[in-house]
Amino acid sequence: MKLLTDALEGLGSTLLLLARALSYTRTLPRQFGRFIEQCYLIGYTTLPIVAILSFFIGSVLALQSGFAGKDFGAKQFIGLLVGVSMSRELAPVMAAILLAGRVGSAIAAELASMKVYQEIDALVTMNIPPARILVLPRLAAVAVMMPVLTIVADLVGWFGGAIISKYTHFIAIEPESYFATMRQYMHFDSVLNGLIKAEIFGFVVVLVCCNVGLNTRGGPREIGAAVTRAVVVSLILILVLDFFVTRVLA
Amino acid sequence: MNNSQQTARVGLFFLLGVALIWVTFETLSGGKVFKDKGYELIAGFESLQSLKEGDEIRMAGVRIGEVKGTRLAPSGRRAEAILRIDTGVKIRADATATIVMSGLIGTNFISVDLGTATAGELRPGAEIRTKATPDLGAVMEKLSSLGTKLEDALGSLSGALSGDANNPGLIKKVDTLVTENREKIGATMTNLQQVTDRINKGEGTLGRLVNDPKLHDELLASVDQIKAAAGDAKNFVANAQTIIDQVKSGKGPLGTLVFDEKVSADLRATTQNLRALSDKIARGEGAIGKLLTDDSLVKDAKAVLKKADRALDGFDDAGPITAVGVVARGLF
Numbered sequence: 001m002k003l004l005t006d007a008l009e010g011l012g013s014t015l016l017l018l019a020r021a022l023s024y025t026r027t028l029p030r031q032f033g034r035f036i037e038q039c040y041l042i043g044y045t046t047l048p049i050v051a052i053l054s055f056f057i058g059s060v061l062a063l064q065s066g067f068a069g070k071d072f073g074a075k076q077f078i079g080l081l082v083g084v085s086m087s088r089e090l091a092p093v094m095a096a097i098l099l100a101g102r103v104g105s106a107i108a109a110e111l112a113s114m115k116v117y118q119e120i121d122a123l124v125t126m127n128i129p130p131a132r133i134l135v136l137p138r139l140a141a142v143a144v145m146m147p148v149l150t151i152v153a154d155l156v157g158w159f160g161g162a163i164i165s166k167y168t169h170f171i172a173i174e175p176e177s178y179f180a181t182m183r184q185y186m187h188f189d190s191v192l193n194g195l196i197k198a199e200i201f202g203f204v205v206v207l208v209c210c211n212v213g214l215n216t217r218g219g220p221r222e223i224g225a226a227v228t229r230a231v232v233v234s235l236i237l238i239l240v241l242d243f244f245v246t247r248v249l250a
Numbered sequence: 251m252n253n254s255q256q257t258a259r260v261g262l263f264f265l266l267g268v269a270l271i272w273v274t275f276e277t278l279s280g281g282k283v284f285k286d287k288g289y290e291l292i293a294g295f296e297s298l299q300s301l302k303e304g305d306e307i308r309m310a311g312v313r314i315g316e317v318k319g320t321r322l323a324p325s326g327r328r329a330e331a332i333l334r335i336d337t338g339v340k341i342r343a344d345a346t347a348t349i350v351m352s353g354l355i356g357t358n359f360i361s362v363d364l365g366t367a368t369a370g371e372l373r374p375g376a377e378i379r380t381k382a383t384p385d386l387g388a389v390m391e392k393l394s395s396l397g398t399k400l401e402d403a404l405g406s407l408s409g410a411l412s413g414d415a416n417n418p419g420l421i422k423k424v425d426t427l428v429t430e431n432r433e434k435i436g437a438t439m440t441n442l443q444q445v446t447d448r449i450n451k452g453e454g455t456l457g458r459l460v461n462d463p464k465l466h467d468e469l470l471a472s473v474d475q476i477k478a479a480a481g482d483a484k485n486f487v488a489n490a491q492t493i494i495d496q497v498k499s500g501k502g503p504l505g506t507l508v509f510d511e512k513v514s515a516d517l518r519a520t521t522q523n524l525r526a527l528s529d530k531i532a533r534g535e536g537a538i539g540k541l542l543t544d545d546s547l548v549k550d551a552k553a554v555l556k557k558a559d560r561a562l563d564g565f566d567d568a569g570p571i572t573a574v575g576v577v578a579r580g581l582f
Contacts, residue, residue, distance in 0.1 A: 033253065039260040047263070148267025155270055188279040195271070 010233070014211045020131035021139055027132055034137040042103050042138070042206075043145030050098055050149050051156045057090050058082055058157030059164040066164075066171035075171055079181035082161035087186075087194045091153035093242055095146065096201030100234035104209040107138060108230035111213025112223040120214065135210045139203065146202035147195045154191060158182070193249050200245055205234045288315055289374035291333045293347045298329045299358060299385045301349055306359040307333055314339045317360065333360065333378070342369040346379045351386070 028035065065081045068074075111134060114120050120130050158179075165173040212230035216222050298320055307315040315335040323330050335341060342365025350361045362378070372378060384392075413419025418426070428435065448454055452461035459465055496502055500509040507513055530536055534543035541547060 036253075036257045036260050039264070040256050043267075044259055044263045144264060145267075147271065148264060151267055151270045151274060154274065183277060186278055188275045191271075191274050191278065 010211070013215060014207055017131055017135060017211050017214070018139075018207055020129065021135040024129065024132040024136050028136060028140055031133065031137050034133065035140050038137045038141035039145055041106070042099070042141050042202075043148055046098060046102055046145075046149060047152060049102065050095055050153050053094055053098060054086070054091060054153035054157040055160035057094060058086055058160030061085055061090070061157070062161035062164045062171065063168060066168060066173075070170050075173055076177060076181055077185075078161065078165050078171065078173060079178035080185045082178075083158055083182040083186045084190050086157035086161075087154045087191045088197075089194070089242075089246075091150050091157060092194045092198035092201060093238060095149045095153050095198050096205055096238045097235060099142070099146070099149075099202055100205045100209070100231055100238065103142075104205045104234050105227050105231050107206060107209040108213040108227045109223060111210060112216035112226035115214055115216045116218070116220060116223055130214060134214075135207075138206050138210060142202040142206045143199060146198045150195055150198035151191070154194065196249060197242065197245050200241065201238050204237050204241060208234050208237060288334050288336045288339075290318065291335060291341065291372060292375070292377045293331045293333055293360065293380050294323060294328045294377065295331065295349065295380055296328060296382055297385065298331055299349055299351075301331060301358045301360070305357075307335065307347075307362060308359055309339070309341070309345075309362045310364060314362070331360065341372045341378065342366060343372055344369040344379065345372070346381050348381045348383050350383065 061082045062078050065078050066075055069077065111120070111130075114134075123130055123133070162175040162178045165171045165178050166175055209230040212226050212233065216226040301317060301320060303317055303319050305317045306313050307317065315333060318332040318334040320329065320331050322328075333347070341362060345362050345365035347360050347362050349358055351358050409419070411420050413422055449457040449460055452458055459469075497505040497508055500506060507517070531539045531542060534540055
């Protein structure tokens with residue numbers, strides 16, 4: 001029962017936080033500096049790990065599908081399989097998971113520390129809403145950066161698959177053939193689908209992590225617990241939402 | 251890191267992302283931001299097989315549109331595919347649409363033929379003519395029935411060859427025939443062997459023809475001569491044809507004679523005159539007629555000749571005297 005109450009409380013406070021943050025949207029131009037800083041943290045510094053991870057995900061996908069398809073002549077469709085899998089599913093989900101692990105944890109830790117050390121209370125006392133200066137720039141930054149991270153993940157994953165397809169002896173498909181299959185059967189809809197999903201996931205991750213951080217109560221020990229909770233909830237929400245968003249977009 | 255550097259990096263990063271999205275979009279969707287609305291045609295089929303929305307429409311292999319949707323006709327008696335054709339593509343009224351399977355994994359497209367150049371164009375919303383194509387299931391069914399028939403035919407053939415208790419099969423009959431006529435067949439084979447031996451040795455006409463190169467050359471020369479003769483005959487026929495053509499066109503004396511009406515009339519008149527003349531001669535009329543029919547003239551002629559003869563005899567006797575007289579009269 002307590003679990004359900006906690007879940008509902010979390011959902012309600014998250015939605016309220018979102019509403020409050022969005023109500024300050026017109027102050028965003030004045031917070032351009034904070035927005036850029038968050039963009040840098042969320043997008044620019046996350047790019048290397050997203051690229052590395054996507055390269056190997058694309059490679060493994062090509063390797064496994066090549067292994068499965070080599071016995072019945074389905075090797076030429078590896079390009080399509082990797083292309084569609086990466087753009088529709090793996091790139092947005094992996095980007096969101098990395099965001100939760102790398103950025104979400106940092107946000108939760110930062111806001112939880114501010115809360116524990118009463119900086120948030122000080123802001124409130126000075127009539128500076130935390131939703132305006134702490135949440136809104138992050139939400140805006142993730143909305144701008146998530147599509148960029150996802151498209152990079154898509155392309156790096158596709159190229160990873162192409163390289164593995166060429167140099168693995170039991171696949172041995174030239175990149176021209178790999179990309180020709182992808183171009184023939186794949187449409188931009190798949191990529192757009194993935195970008196929309198990534199946008200939703202990124203938004204949810206940042207919002208949840210901000211909410212968990214801002215609602216931390218107690219001493220310094222709670223900071224670690226808040227980070228763990230924020231990441232776990234984010235991961236669960238990413239995968240649960242993935243199903244429903246895919247159903248809606250399909 | 252100062253603030254402006256951070257801003258520049260974020261800006262660059264964002265631009266990179268937008269550029270990548272644009273490149274992906276251009277590559278996968280052919281750069282069409284807004285889809286060409288084109289115009290629609292209706293294609294009715296007994297079965298759409300596995301045709302689905304988004305499948306291509308090709309004319310002579312070139313993509314000209316896509317299937318916008320599929321539905322059952324309001325009458326419920328057929329299925330209809332709504333075809334979205336690109337603007338600027340003209341489809342003739344007698345063009346035919348068929349569903350073509352392009353791969354074994356179930357990808358289909360609609361193929362539209364070119365139609366005839368003189369036919370009118372189909373207007374938006376019009377219905378295009380269609381032709382049913384058998385789907386894979388129907389083909390397999392026919393193959394199955396073909397297999398059954400083939401099996402029956404092979405069974406009958408097998409029965410005919412091996413036979414049963416009452417009626418010995420073909421193989422048995424052939425076996426009996428060979429067994430009974432073994433000696434005759436052996437003799438025939440021996441004869442055949444002898445004949446081929448002789449041919450190999452160059453004996454007899456056939457042997458020489460096969461083995462003697464001279465005979466072969468002569469045969470070739472004969473064939474050449476026959477060819478030359480045929481060529482001459484061809485020329486002759488051509489010349490004769492030319493003459494006939496000239497005669498037909500009324501050229502030359504023969505042509506004039508055959509085709510000129512005036513000459514024909516003259517000839518007819520001449521013939522009639524000749525006939526009249528010969529009739530008169532036959533009847534003994536006129537000088538020539540009398541000459542030919544009346545013998546009194548001959549008698550008269552004979553009498554005249556006799557008289558002349560006698561006169562000449564008399565003249566012979568008096569000749570020298572008269573001659574001397576004439577000479578003397580001249581001298582004095």
